[in-house]
Amino acid sequence: MLKAALQLIRIPDLLLLAFAQVLMRQAVIAPILQVYGFEPATPGITLFLLVAGTLCITAAGQIVNDYFGLKTDALNRPDRLVITRLIDKEGAMRLYQGLTIIGVACGLLLAYLTRSFTVAFMFLVIPGLLWFYASNYKRQFLVGNIVVAFCAGMGLLVTAITEMATLQATYGELLFETAIPRTVYSWTGGFAALAFLLAWIKAMLCDMENEPGDREMEHRTMPVKWGLRCSKLFLYGIIALTCAGLALAGMFGTPFDGTLTLRYIVFGQIVPLIVLAVLTGLSDSPSGYRQAITLTRFIMLTGMLYSLVFYYLQARTHGISLFGLFWVK
Numbered sequence: 001m002l003k004a005a006l007q008l009i010r011i012p013d014l015l016l017l018a019f020a021q022v023l024m025r026q027a028v029i030a031p032i033l034q035v036y037g038f039e040p041a042t043p044g045i046t047l048f049l050l051v052a053g054t055l056c057i058t059a060a061g062q063i064v065n066d067y068f069g070l071k072t073d074a075l076n077r078p079d080r081l082v083i084t085r086l087i088d089k090e091g092a093m094r095l096y097q098g099l100t101i102i103g104v105a106c107g108l109l110l111a112y113l114t115r116s117f118t119v120a121f122m123f124l125v126i127p128g129l130l131w132f133y134a135s136n137y138k139r140q141f142l143v144g145n146i147v148v149a150f151c152a153g154m155g156l157l158v159t160a161i162t163e164m165a166t167l168q169a170t171y172g173e174l175l176f177e178t179a180i181p182r183t184v185y186s187w188t189g190g191f192a193a194l195a196f197l198l199a200w201i202k203a204m205l206c207d208m209e210n211e212p213g214d215r216e217m218e219h220r221t222m223p224v225k226w227g228l229r230c231s232k233l234f235l236y237g238i239i240a241l242t243c244a245g246l247a248l249a250g251m252f253g254t255p256f257d258g259t260l261t262l263r264y265i266v267f268g269q270i271v272p273l274i275v276l277a278v279l280t281g282l283s284d285s286p287s288g289y290r291q292a293i294t295l296t297r298f299i300m301l302t303g304m305l306y307s308l309v310f311y312y313l314q315a316r317t318h319g320i321s322l323f324g325l326f327w328v329k
Contacts, residue, residue: 007082008066008092009059009099016297017058017155018051020195020304024159024188027307031314032183034321038167046113050162053106053123054155060099061130061151067092068134075213076286100127116165122158126151139219145203152199153192160188187310190249194303197242202296204235205280209289232280239277243270256313264309268302 025047033039066073066083073081083092107123110116129147138144164184167175175181204222207214208231211223223231246269250262272295279292315322 007086008063008095010062012297013062014055014059016301016304018055020156020191020300021051021054021159022047023304023307024156024191025163027311028187028191029160029163029184031311031320032187033180035314035318036178036180038180046110046162046166049106049110049113050159053103053110054158056099056103056106057123057127057130058155060096060103060127061134063092063096063099064131065134065138067096069138072210072213072217072219075216076210103127110162114162114165115169116161118161119158119165122154122161126154139214139217139221141220141222141225144221145200145207148203149196149200153196156195157188157192160184190253191304191307193245194242195300197238197245198296198300198303201235201238201242201276202293202300204231204238205289205293205296207231208280208283209286209293212286235280236277239273243273246270254313256317260309260313261306264306268306269299272299272302 067089070081070083070089083089087095104123104127108120111120111123129151133144133147133151137147164175164181167180207221208223208228211221211228214221215224222234226234246265250265254261276292276295276299279288279295283289283292311322314320
């Protein structure tokens with residue numbers, strides 16, 4: 001049962017999400033607050049509730065996605081089925097319900113502690129979106145991809161929403177007369193936008209991998225409706241848009257001296273994205289698309305790791321300490 005549960009919830013994806021949320025809090029939001037003379041307002045219990053609630057809801061989404069995609073998965077990858085092979089459908093549904101209840105409870109307690117209606121709304125709406133995605137949207141043209149990408153972006157943006165809500169409860173509306181909210185939301189929003197685009201790319205690659213089974217089940221995903229060739233052209237467009245946005249951000253969107261940011265973006269993001277486009281173009285089998293999906297996860301990781309570069313540049317520019325341990329000259 002434990003082995004089946006771990007396979008269902010996709011531990012690597014959950015670890016990446018948790019790591020990204022902690023990085024947003026510790027390496028993006030915290031140094032911005034330090035620059036303005038504030039300490040992060042989110043105590044340990046609040047950060048724990050945020051990460052735990054998000055992970056439980058995400059894990060539940062993975063389970064219900066496999067639950068409703070059972071017939072398609074039986075056609076595409078029968079050897080990798082978890083539901084019916086390692087765990088029965090009833091057990092999978094009970095696990096989904098338990099994780100959803102825990103995740104929503106964590107979110108509502110977090111909303112109560114931060115006095116944020118927005119946080120409560122997100123932790124109530126996102127599980128519903130994931131349910132409808134798995135049961136209906138994922139079979140529809142474009143809608144499913146956008147929904148799952150939106151949820152990925154919000155998984156990062158909620159860290160800023162939580163922190164700002166806590167600060168507002170402490171300092172009142174005076175906080176919003178400073179540049180802090182604008183700066184925090186600008187940077188976390190940039191990371192969230194990158195997560196949105198990369199999750200969209202990953203979702204499209206999953207659709208390409210699953211195209212044979214989706215066609216057999218008469219789903220309306222882009223590879224089924226447009227064919228693989230046109231779907232790849234559309235994917236190239238999203239990759240080009242991502243590369244252009246990253247290049248503009250590196251050249252004009254950062255207030256730091258030097259070329260460290262631009263070099264990181266070029267070699268850590270744009271070059272791997274170009275490799276991803278080439279790999280996708282050469283892929284003509286599910287195994288090829290799985291390799292492309294793995295590369296997309298790597299690009300997601302390197303994208304989130306720029307937060308550490310951001311922290312370093314903030315410390316060097318404004319003379320703040322790195323994680324309270326040492327100073328950069």
